[in-house]
Each structure stands twice: as structure tokens, then as C-alpha cells.
Amino acid sequence: MKAIISVTGKDSVGIIAKVSAVCANYKANITEITQSVLHEYFAMIMLCDITGITVPFAEFSDQLTKLGRDNNLEIHAMHEDIFNSMHKI
Amino acid sequence: MLDTKDIMETIQMIREENLDVRTITMGISLFDCVSDDEKALCDRVYDKLTRKAEHLVRTGEDLEKRYGVPIVNKRVSVTPVSLIGGRLSPDGYIRLAHTLQKAAETLGINFIGGYSALVHKGMTESDKRLIESIPRALAETELLCSSVNVATTKAGINMDAIRLMGGVIRETAYRTRDRQSIGCAKLVVFANVPEDNPFMAGAFHGVGEPECVINVGVSGPGVVSSAIRRAGPCDLSELADVIKKTAFKITRVGQLVAHEAAKALDVPFGIVDLSLAPTPAIGDSVAQILENMGLESTGAHGTTAALAMLNDAVKKGGVMASSHVGGLSGAFIPVSEDAGMIAAVERGSLSLEKLEAMTAVCSVGLDMIAIPGDTTEDVICGIIADEISIGVANTKTTAVRLIPAYGKKPGDRVEFGGLLGYAPVIPVRTDSPSVFIGRGGRIPAPIHSLKN
CATH class of the missing domain: 3.20.70.20 (Anaerobic Ribonucleotide-triphosphate Reductase Large Chain)
Incomplete structure (x- = not known):
């Protein structure tokens, strides 16, 4: 089971570290990262294997949203099925 | 890996362009609640609704979290009430309306639909009593929605039913005059009504539908x-x-x-x-x-x-x-x-x-x-x-x-x-x-x- 974590907002030191720490904390395995910085804006998409996460996905997602709020970033974790449904036939 | 552009497109649709799932509506048949005793009917309706739809709201919220897409409404539609009312008196219908309202409150859903009658070709006594009770039912409840089908392409248009509905709409407006006549926002008059519509105020669980069903x-x-x-x-x-x-x-x-x-x-x-x-x-x-x-x-x-x-x-x-x-x-x-x-x-x-x-x-x-x-x-x-x-x-x-x-x-x-x-x-x-x-x-x- 995979989830996609999207992070957008103003660039600052340690964004990847903070998001990765939450993933590690709940045993979500990061399998792929793409990220870019355009002017001072940061955008990252992480693909995570959430098969072994230690809490329900909703709680994992809430933790990331909270991390985003605390750091002035938009962070959303969404199950990959929504993207597959929309963009693959 | 999915294309980054596709991922960003989905996120943009949800965050900026208001993409949402408007409603998950559970249709529930009430045919097996029928009784010649008004209290037994109301009790069975309440029990069945609160049992079948017990997890509806929670499931909706879980899916919302899982996919990150808002699921705005969780609702229930029931068998057109005039078909299960039998010999209910006008007051009996009102009590059934209150039962539906109470079940909706217990479930935490935003609307319950099906205070309805299908009268495209003619009206039974039961249909007539239900239709005449609509203004009071809508004035005394908040979450109940009502609809009446007055015509089909097969049967033609029941003008007697339309004549009745003109009065029902005006009376509903009057009875809810202290709330901007909001009762009328929960009342729909239909032609060729679909039996599996998930949207309110016109949703009901049609006679050809299974025991329970999910429509989105x-x-x-x-x-x-x-x-x-x-x-x-x-x-x-x-x-x-x-x-x-x-x-x-x-x-x-x-x-x-x-x-x-x-x-x-x-x-x-x-x-x-x-x-x-x-x-x-x-x-x-x-x-x-x-x-x-x-x-x-x-x-x-x-x-x-x-x-x-x-x-x-x-x-x-x-x-x-x-x-x-x-x-x-x-x-x-x-x-x-x-x-x-x-x-x-x-x-x-x-x-x-x-x-x-x-x-x-x-x-x-x-x-x-x-x-x-x-x-x-x-x-x-x-x-x-x-x-x-x-x-x-x-x-x-x-x-x-x-x-x-x-x-x-x-x-x-x-x-x-x-x-x-x-x-x-x-x-x-x-x-x-x-x-x-x-x-x-x-x-x-x-x-x-x-x-x-």
C-alpha cells in the first residue's frame, strides 16, 4: 500500500528532514522523492510504502498536516489509489 | 512512479478548485418495517436505520482522510414513506416524520430523504394523507426531505396531484415563514423521478432497489x-x-x-x-x-x-x-x-x-x-x-x-x-x-x- 505525501510552501532549512522524521517515526518507508525549489518556493512529492505503518493512516495523515501547520507548509498525505484512478485507465 | 504533473493536478483540483465528493447516500428499504401498529412501525424504522447506517458517517470520514478528498455529505434515503405508511393517520405520518428526524440525528447525517409519494397516475388514500402532511412534517423537522412524483412519460401528468402540490408548497412556505420559508427548500415535485438519486432533496430508495445500497x-x-x-x-x-x-x-x-x-x-x-x-x-x-x-x-x-x-x-x-x-x-x-x-x-x-x-x-x-x-x-x-x-x-x-x-x-x-x-x-x-x-x-x- 502506497501513499503520496505532497509538501508545498516557502523554502526553509530542514523541511525534508522534518517530514522524513515523521515517516520514520511511524514506520512509513520512503521509496521515492522528487523535489524542486522555484525562487523561494519549495515543492516536494514523496512516495511512501505505508504497509507497515504503526498507526491508522488517518492518524499518520493528521500528524503530517499538523507538521505542515506548525511550519507554515501545506502537507497532505493521500492514498495513491486516488491518483491512479484519476490518471490511469 | 506517477507523473508529478498528474499529482499536482489532483492536489490543485482538491485544494483550489473545490473538487469534492458531494454525497455518499445509503439507500435503505423500509418494506420490512411495515406494521398495522403505528408504534411498532416507528420503532422498526428507527432500529433499522440506526443499525444499517451506523457506520456511514465514520466510513465517510475515514475515506476522506485516506484519499484527501472532501466528502461533503453523508445521507440516507428510504423507501417512499407513503408505500409503508399503510393506514397511518395524518398524525401518524407526522410521528413517522419525527422518527426519521430522530434517526438522522442519531446517525449524524445531514439529510434523510424519502418522505415521498409516487402519484404520477393516481393517488392512493395513503399517498393523499402523506402529501397533506408534508407542510407540517417539514415545519417540525430539520433534516427530513420530501418529494412527490407527479408525472412520467409513460403515465402522463397527474394534474390533480399538481393542484394539490401548489397548496402544499404554499402551506409549507407559510408554516416555515419564521425561517425564510426554508421548508420549501426540502420539497421537490418531480417528473420521471429516478429511484437511485443520491442528491437531496429528491433522494428516496426506489421500489426496484435492493435491501440496502450505496450511491455516490x-x-x-x-x-x-x-x-x-x-x-x-x-x-x-x-x-x-x-x-x-x-x-x-x-x-x-x-x-x-x-x-x-x-x-x-x-x-x-x-x-x-x-x-x-x-x-x-x-x-x-x-x-x-x-x-x-x-x-x-x-x-x-x-x-x-x-x-x-x-x-x-x-x-x-x-x-x-x-x-x-x-x-x-x-x-x-x-x-x-x-x-x-x-x-x-x-x-x-x-x-x-x-x-x-x-x-x-x-x-x-x-x-x-x-x-x-x-x-x-x-x-x-x-x-x-x-x-x-x-x-x-x-x-x-x-x-x-x-x-x-x-x-x-x-x-x-x-x-x-x-x-x-x-x-x-x-x-x-x-x-x-x-x-x-x-x-x-x-x-x-x-x-x-x-x-x-
Whole structure:
């Protein structure tokens, strides 16, 4: 089971570290990262294997949203099925 | 890995363009609750609803978190109550209405639909008692929705039922006069009503439906609107393609949520309703789509053509994205629930007559339109008869949800709040159709209904 974590907002030191720490904390395995910085804006998409996460996905997602709020970033974790449904036939 | 562009597109649709799943509606049959004892009937109804839909709201919330897409409403529709009421007295019907309200409160859902009667060819005694109880039932409850089907292409138009509904609508407006006549926002008069519609106020669980079913209504006018804006000055064939592709993506989200909700609740999946359902939120407007297509204002000449194309393209895109399509499936044009429609009426660009023409090419009908409080019963019946005949003659669903706002005049405003929004009171022709309406009887079914 995979989830996609999207992070957008103003660039600052340690964004990847903070998001990765939450993933590690709940045993979500990061399998792929793409990220870019355009002017001072940061955008990252992480693909995570959430098969072994230690809490329900909703709680994992809430933790990331909270991390985003605390750091002035938009962070959303969404199950990959929504993207597959929309963009693959 | 998925394409980054695709991922960002989905996120943008949800965060900025108001993509949501408008409703997960659980249809529940009440046939096995029938009893000749009023208390036993009410108890069984309450028990069954609270048992079957116990996990509906939680499941909706879980899916919302899982996919990151808002699921705005969780609702229940039931077997048309006039079919299970049997010998209930008018007061008995009111008590059943309160039972439905109580069950809805316990479940935490936003609406419960099915305080309904199907009287397209004639009325049973039970149907009549239910219809006459509607104004009180809607005045004394908050979450209950009611609908009456007065015509089908097969049966023709029951003008006696329309005559009755004119009075019911006015009385409902009066009984809820202290709340801007809001009762009328929960009452729909239909032609060719679908039995699996997940949208309120017209949802009920039809007689051909299983014991319990999950139907889902998608939304997304904001997404279509943005896609059209991005498409720039292309021709209409290309524009139709843009709409189809967008509708496909929107519907796939609905299909995914419907499938997963049905699995989680262990209830069969019924249909996805491919409707563009607007909200009063800025940008989530069907009128804005029409204006992005190139009209100065919704209501301008050309509106019906633009809407017809939009409606058709949405269906073509959506139908491949879902395994079962049903319900109303088309663009909704409610006035009070669409910021662009409200603005067009306030500008004087959109009249009741143009709205009527638009309903010939889209779902559903004259929806959430506030009319002057002193509009006579006969005129209301005339408006209903016109709209219903469009549905009957075109073998499509049409409906009327009018709010004769008590004490209000053209130019005044009626505020309902939330998804129901607000509406400017629209002027209505006052020439009387009373002799025509007073004839009663049935308008025969059109010749093209004889297909066998």
C-alpha cells in the first residue's frame, strides 16, 4: 500500500528532514522523492510504502498536516489509489 | 512512479478548485418495517436505520482522510414513506416524520430523504394523507426531505396531484415563514423521478432497489470551470473534449469512493451520479462554467446551447469512468446554491423563463428559486405543470423546488445558509392559469411513450 505525501510552501532549512522524521517515526518507508525549489518556493512529492505503518493512516495523515501547520507548509498525505484512478485507465 | 504533473493536478483540483465528493447516500428499504401498529412501525424504522447506517458517517470520514478528498455529505434515503405508511393517520405520518428526524440525528447525517409519494397516475388514500402532511412534517423537522412524483412519460401528468402540490408548497412556505420559508427548500415535485438519486432533496430508495445500497454523487464545477479557462480560445469541439476529460477524472474519484465505501460498509454499490453540483462557494459554479465558455452572463442568448453542450460532454466523459451510472446525472442549475446564478438573477440577466428553457437540456429543473410570497397557488401550479411537461415530453427527469418566500417581494433576498445558500426573489408572471389548472384530471402520455 502506497501513499503520496505532497509538501508545498516557502523554502526553509530542514523541511525534508522534518517530514522524513515523521515517516520514520511511524514506520512509513520512503521509496521515492522528487523535489524542486522555484525562487523561494519549495515543492516536494514523496512516495511512501505505508504497509507497515504503526498507526491508522488517518492518524499518520493528521500528524503530517499538523507538521505542515506548525511550519507554515501545506502537507497532505493521500492514498495513491486516488491518483491512479484519476490518471490511469 | 506517477507523473508529478498528474499529482499536482489532483492536489490543485482538491485544494483550489473545490473538487469534492458531494454525497455518499445509503439507500435503505423500509418494506420490512411495515406494521398495522403505528408504534411498532416507528420503532422498526428507527432500529433499522440506526443499525444499517451506523457506520456511514465514520466510513465517510475515514475515506476522506485516506484519499484527501472532501466528502461533503453523508445521507440516507428510504423507501417512499407513503408505500409503508399503510393506514397511518395524518398524525401518524407526522410521528413517522419525527422518527426519521430522530434517526438522522442519531446517525449524524445531514439529510434523510424519502418522505415521498409516487402519484404520477393516481393517488392512493395513503399517498393523499402523506402529501397533506408534508407542510407540517417539514415545519417540525430539520433534516427530513420530501418529494412527490407527479408525472412520467409513460403515465402522463397527474394534474390533480399538481393542484394539490401548489397548496402544499404554499402551506409549507407559510408554516416555515419564521425561517425564510426554508421548508420549501426540502420539497421537490418531480417528473420521471429516478429511484437511485443520491442528491437531496429528491433522494428516496426506489421500489426496484435492493435491501440496502450505496450511491455516490460527485461534484466539481470549479474543476471544469478552471479547465475551460486554461483551454483558452479553442473551438467548441476542442472545448467539449476538455470537458469530457475533466469529467472523466472527477467521476473516477466518485467511483473510487463509492467502491471503497460499499466495501467498507459491506453494502452493494449502486450508482455514481455524474452531476455537476455547484455550491455557493466562489468558483464552484455552473454559471461560471457557462461564462467561461464565452457568455457575458448566464441567461444571455446562447446559454441553452452552452448548457446543452456542457451537460452532454459531462455525461460522455463520466460514463466511461464509472461501472454504473444513474441518479440524475447532469449539470444542476439551482439558483440559490450557485454564486454565478445568483449574480445573474441579481443583474437581471437570468429570468424564470430562461431557467425553464435551460432545464430542457440539463438536469434537473427549476431548482431553489425564490419567488414572491404572494404568488398564487394557481400560478405555482402553472409553473410546475410547465416544467413537468418538459420532462414528460423529452423523456427526462425534471423537477420543481420553488420557495414562495413568505412576505418577500421581487428584489428581496432569502438567506438559507450553508449549502442551500441565498437567493434573490425572482419576478413571476401573474396572469392566471386558474381555469386550465382547475380542470384537473390527467394530461395523457405523449405518443412517443408507446414504444412497445
